[in-house]
Amino acid sequence: MPAPTNLVTPAKTEHYFNDEFVQQVRNTILERLELADNNNCDDELIYDRADVERLKSNDDWFIRRFLKWTPTSLSDAENVIHQALLWRKSIKINSWNESTFPAEFYQIAGCFSYLPDMEGHNLIIVRLRIHKKEPNSNQWLETLARHYFIHVLEQIVSKNPNRGFALIFDCHKASLSNVDLDMARFIISTLSNYYSGAIGYVCIYELPWIFNQIWRVVRSWLDDEAKKIVKFATISNINEIVDRNNLPDYMGGTCEKNYRHVPKGAPTLEELVISNDIFSNRKDIVKMNEHFQKLIKLS
Incomplete structure (x- = not known):
């Protein structure tokens, strides 16, 4: 599905973005919670308390951000929200x-948020060449890396109400050693199931020809709507999507925002x-x- 030029006021007015429909979704979910309460169930056992408070507020974005662009029915929307809230509590x-x-993770800058594109979408950039599995990789480290990706998504979505994001997969100088199909599946699943109402498009930047077959495999995992929001760019035309003043230096931009900034209080990986x-x-x-x-030096 083509990305609208402005996520604040979508070009289409399907009921997923109709205020009345959003309120119906909210009421239906809250009725589910009330029923659980009447059955002597604590709603905190179902959803996270903070998410319940967001549902009870007038924050329509908290509902819209989960919903797919192509609407179906109230029951479908309720199920999307229900599954998303269960997932949020589980992690x-x-x-x-x-x-x-x-x-x-911050120093490597393998995944970071950045300034908006030409249409106002906030950017999340994933640098494929920085992705190399740790030699002693285990489930804990892999889960931490995946949670970090979700954290970057969540921060940019929650802090920018009514404003979607675009995801740029930066494949510049990437090699086959950087390919992780399990991670690709995870990203697709996360975006499709929990951020489908917030994503404007996915841009694949500087895709090497040796990745053509891999792209065919990944594309086969996408549904028809997801395929429509994928676009491609190279160093010669990326400025048609993102102004060079909003691009990081390694992509030919002039923006001085530090994409390797380490927040105060962030522990070392060894400490964790x-x-x-x-x-x-x-x-x-x-x-x-x-x-x-080695990855920090590579970045």
């Missing part, structure tokens, strides 16, 4: 902050690993640190 998304994630008792062998921690230091 404890409202408990995260900038110091939840290690300083190295030790506090969570991830590696019992000191040598594994040393290898992990060496790996991430």
